Amino acid sequence: MNNKDTFITDLAVILKEHLTEEQIESVIEIPKDSSMGDLAFPAFQLAKVMRKAPHLIANDIAASLSSNHYAQIEAVGPYVNVKLIRSEASTQIIKHIFEAQNHYGENNLGQDGNMIIDMSSPNIAKPMSMGHLRSTVIGNAIANLASKSHYNPIKINYLGDWGTQFGKLIVAYQLWGDPKVVEQNPVTELVRLYVHFHEVAIEQPELEEQARQVFLRLEQGDEELLSLWKWFREESLKEFQRIYELLDVSFDSYNGEAFFNDKMDPVIEELNEKGLTEESEGATIVDLDEYDLPPALIKKSDGATLYVTRDLAAAKYRYEKYDFDKAIYVVGNEQRVHFQQLKAVLGKMGYDWAQDIIHVPFGLITKDGKKLSTRKGDVVLLEDVLNEAIELALEQIEAKNPDLKDKEQVARQVGVGAVIFHDLKNERINSFDFNLDEIVRFEGETGPYVQYSYARAMRVLRLADMDVTSFDYQLQDDYSWEIIKKLSQYGSTIERAMREYEPSVIAKYVLQLSQLFNKFYANVRILEKDDQLPARLALVKATSIVIKDALALLGVHAPHEM
Ligand code: ARG
Numbered sequence: 001m002n003n004k005d006t007f008i009t010d011l012a013v014i015l016k017e018h019l020t021e022e023q024i025e026s027v028i029e030i031p032k033d034s035s036m037g038d039l040a041f042p043a044f045q046l047a048k049v050m051r052k053a054p055h056l057i058a059n060d061i062a063a064s065l066s067s068n069h070y071a072q073i074e075a076v077g078p079y080v081n082v083k084l085i086r087s088e089a090s091t092q093i094i095k096h097i098f099e100a101q102n103h104y105g106e107n108n109l110g111q112d113g114n115m116i117i118d119m120s121s122p123n124i125a126k127p128m129s130m131g132h133l134r135s136t137v138i139g140n141a142i143a144n145l146a147s148k149s150h151y152n153p154i155k156i157n158y159l160g161d162w163g164t165q166f167g168k169l170i171v172a173y174q175l176w177g178d179p180k181v182v183e184q185n186p187v188t189e190l191v192r193l194y195v196h197f198h199e200v201a202i203e204q205p206e207l208e209e210q211a212r213q214v215f216l217r218l219e220q221g222d223e224e225l226l227s228l229w230k231w232f233r234e235e236s237l238k239e240f241q242r243i244y245e246l247l248d249v250s251f252d253s254y255n256g257e258a259f260f261n262d263k264m265d266p267v268i269e270e271l272n273e274k275g276l277t278e279e280s281e282g283a284t285i286v287d288l289d290e291y292d293l294p295p296a297l298i299k300k301s302d303g304a305t306l307y308v309t310r311d312l313a314a315a316k317y318r319y320e321k322y323d324f325d326k327a328i329y330v331v332g333n334e335q336r337v338h339f340q341q342l343k344a345v346l347g348k349m350g351y352d353w354a355q356d357i358i359h360v361p362f363g364l365i366t367k368d369g370k371k372l373s374t375r376k377g378d379v380v381l382l383e384d385v386l387n388e389a390i391e392l393a394l395e396q397i398e399a400k401n402p403d404l405k406d407k408e409q410v411a412r413q414v415g416v417g418a419v420i421f422h423d424l425k426n427e428r429i430n431s432f433d434f435n436l437d438e439i440v441r442f443e444g445e446t447g448p449y450v451q452y453s454y455a456r457a458m459r460v461l462r463l464a465d466m467d468v469t470s471f472d473y474q475l476q477d478d479y480s481w482e483i484i485k486k487l488s489q490y491g492s493t494i495e496r497a498m499r500e501y502e503p504s505v506i507a508k509y510v511l512q513l514s515q516l517f518n519k520f521y522a523n524v525r526i527l528e529k530d531d532q533l534p535a536r537l538a539l540v541k542a543t544s545i546v547i548k549d550a551l552a553l554l555g556v557h558a559p560h561e562m
Pocket residue numbers: 118121122123158159160311329331
């Protein structure tokens with residue numbers, strides 16, 4: 001329990017006839033200028049309920065709370081201002097962090113319910129794009145936030161391993177492919193074949209028809225085609241796995257689109273039985289006019305199923321298997337309508353859990369102002385981007401700390417961490433352009449800057465070489481007080497990030513914490529041998545625990561030295 005909570009509880013006791021704890025919490029402000037106090041409760045809302053002037057209410061509240069062990073409380077106009085007693089507040093918060101360790105900041109939003117996270121989900125026989133990187137790292141951070149909020153996260157990689165493109169790929173392979181070349185460089189070769197197919201199909205449109213036929217035979221279970229498909233899938237997956245290892249992300253399931261191939265007929269039947277389907281130009285659709293959405297295309301005129309059909313089957317399967325409280329889909333904003341349709345159709349089918357399906361969209365990544373595309377073969381390979389980031393990190397380590405042990409490993413954590421952090425620090429819905437040199441810098445609003453702050457804290461603790469479990473905290477300076485206040489906000493920050501599915505809230509928080517720590521480091525002689533040394537070290541240690549934990553939430557490692 002921190003001081004803000006104590007204040008809220010105290011207020012709730014005297015205001016219980018007028019406002020709930022939640023209402024109180026939602027109006028409490030943290031004044032920008034600390035001289036105005038540390039917390040402020042405005043009485044405007046109460047004035048309406050109590051039909052009394054706000055400044056009079058503020059006066060009454062201040063009088064009945066009076067000042068106590070943790071704070072000085074006074075009325076200033078319509079506000080009740082709270083000035084926390086620094087030594088008391090600081091001791092409490094630091095004790096709390098030491099006791100809780102990596103449980104510090106937890107909440108119980110999830111109440112042990114299951115949260116499905118559909119994430120990453122790259123397409124077989126195509127390179128993993130920057131968009132899939134976004135989905136992977138945002139999804140992973142949401143899964144970490146979920147654990148911290150007492151949800152049980154289930155990470156599902158819904159591989160794009162089915163669809164008409166496999167008809168094209170198989171035709172291309174049968175015409176121009178060579179197994180040895182595919183084995184050497186699977187994704188590159190499969191993309192080459194796919195691109196070549198489109199080039200040739202401009203001159204020979206009959207290839208398109210051939211590909212449609214091949215895909216239909218594949219859907220019907222043709223042995224030879226299936227084994228080709230399986231092989232493409234395995235080879236691609238091996239390449240993806242290398243990237244997941246670099247990112248240190250794992251999944252609980254790889255059930256992709258193909259897994260639902262035999263689970264679609266029952267869904268289509270159910271749709272028919274419930275009278276939801278219509279024929280339209282030979283195709284089967286579900287009309288969604290009442291939702292102001294285009295109709296959901298369930299089956300093409302040639303009988304082939306579609307993306308939304310597979311997603312319907314997948315959603316039902318997941319609900320039956322996991323009985324989820326929330327099903328999160330971390331997928332680019334360009335698929336917004338698709339997920340609206342998915343929810344709408346499930347709603348029409350009468351499933352009330354449709355409301356627990358949540359699309360968590362994100363913006364596009366461009367490199368040097370250009371959109372990345374795979375169709376024309378003009379791609380930025382994610383693995384190359386990550387490896388280049390690692391190289392840049394290594395260069396900086398060589399320049400700054402050439403004697404560092406495990407240089408390669410640290411460079412990996414810093415390079416990859418830089419890319420992840422950059423992805424997560426902007427609100428996810430925003431599009432952004434990236435420039436590796438800026439991302440991997442050790443200064444500025446970067447992942448390496450935060451990691452560097454952590455390593456700096458660890459170095460101070462190593463140099464001090466002193467046990468800091470017991471201390472009497474009497475620090476009064478503004479530098480440490482700003483840190484303490486920030487540390488006390490960790491829990492509410494996590495809650496907000498979880499409610500909004502917004503990892504950037506954590507990234508911004510840990511950047512600010514690092515900045516405050518570096519100010520403290522620059523202005524206070526931490527290692528001075530006076531009687532406040534243990535208190536200062538305790539603050540450094542508490543800060544390091546929270547920086548490390550926040551980075552871990554984002555999926556970024558915190559090396560001890562760099
Ligand atoms: N494979 C798809 C793509 O790359 C993303 C799949 C997202 N998940 C889903 N359940 N539809 O566009």
